[in-house]
Amino acid sequence: MLYIIPNLHLILGIFVLAVQATEFQVVVGGPGKLRFDPQTVNASPGDVVTFVFKQSNHTATESTFESPCEMAPGGFDSGFLPVADNNTDGPFPAAQLTVSSTDPVWVYCRQTNHCQQGMVFAINPGDQFPAFQMAATGGILSTSPPAEPTSTFVTITKTSTTSLPITSSSIPTTSSSSTGSASPTSLSSDHIVVVGGPDILAFSPSNITAQIGDTVTFQFRQKNHTVTQSTFAAPCVALADTSTSGQSGFDSGFMPIADNATSFPTYTIQVNDTSPIWAFCRQVSHCGEGMVFSVNSPLSGSSSFAAFQAHAKQLNGTSASNTTNATTSTSSAGLGATVRWSVGRYAGVATTTVTLLLGLMI
Structure with missing residues (x-):
């Protein structure tokens, strides 16, 4: 007997997407660190990026390529997630973002001066991430070396924002202080x-x-x-x-x-x-x-x-x-x-x- 299932292709498509979805773990900060690790990921629609927050107090905030250190209107924002210096074993707070397209997504930490020191991240940046990070640091990193090189x-x-869901979890980590x-x-x-x-x-x-x-x-x-x-x-x-x-x-x-x-x-x-x-x-x-x-x-x-x-x-x-x-x-x-x-x-x-x-x- 043949059973007709309405929207079968849609159901199968959702099932395949769920099976193929990948989770990317990105560590934010850490003892003495001002960086996202890794700094870029290439993700497909449906994939999940999990930001795991380490010491001391950082955010994952959406910006734009043109203004790397400014919150994008309507962009996502994890909010500040402080982690004590003596918390080396977790659990660590985390924020998750589900990727909706293959378009680039530009991210920074909005703690004072962190973005200006290069603490930025991108999803699907193509070959534009170096330029994005350079724009965040004011172009200082691109300064030409002195004519007489030295060796010493x-x-x-806030505009209206959409917050990422925040969860406290003991996500495994390989880094330590x-x-x-x-x-x-x-x-x-x-x-x-x-x-x-x-x-x-x-x-x-x-x-x-x-x-x-x-x-x-x-x-x-x-x-x-x-x-x-x-x-x-x-x-x-x-x-x-x-x-x-x-x-x-x-x-x-x-x-x-x-x-x-x-x-x-x-x-x-x-x-x-x-x-x-x-x-x-x-x-x-x-x-x-x-x-x-x-x-x-x-x-x-x-x-x-x-x-x-x-x-x-x-x-x-x-x-x-x-x-x-x-x-x-x-x-x-x-x-x-x-x-x-x-x-x-x-x-x-x-x-x-x-x-x-x-x-x-x-």
């Missing part, structure tokens, strides 16, 4: 920080989160600045002048850049632990005007970056005995000369190499 390594020990090793991992990143610029007295970004093994490369722009390690208690004084245990800290030295310069020197440090790192520009008055920087500072509270910067402005740089007026300073070295010195943090000491563009004044 210092080792220092790393506390003992200072060696870069396969996920280590280089964070680009621009120092100064035409009429700019700031580090950009001024506050970053970095994992053990990451590097921070400071790219010096107009006029004449430094990046010098200090402490929270004395924001505008070099660590070497305040340490009671012999810590010398890092110091790039002054980097004079002409207004018409097209190449820029760099200075790189490597992060060996997750303790906050505080730094400032020791050009006269710059620190007192708020030109300070931090790595891994708390997001809020009395020891946050905002508190550090406010403290620097309150002191107005007046207690910075290490401040030097670089306007009157000169160098006897020639163009492209290499200056070497040793600096260290905690027990780690390394030799730094900086290629300076000399003969340039404010």
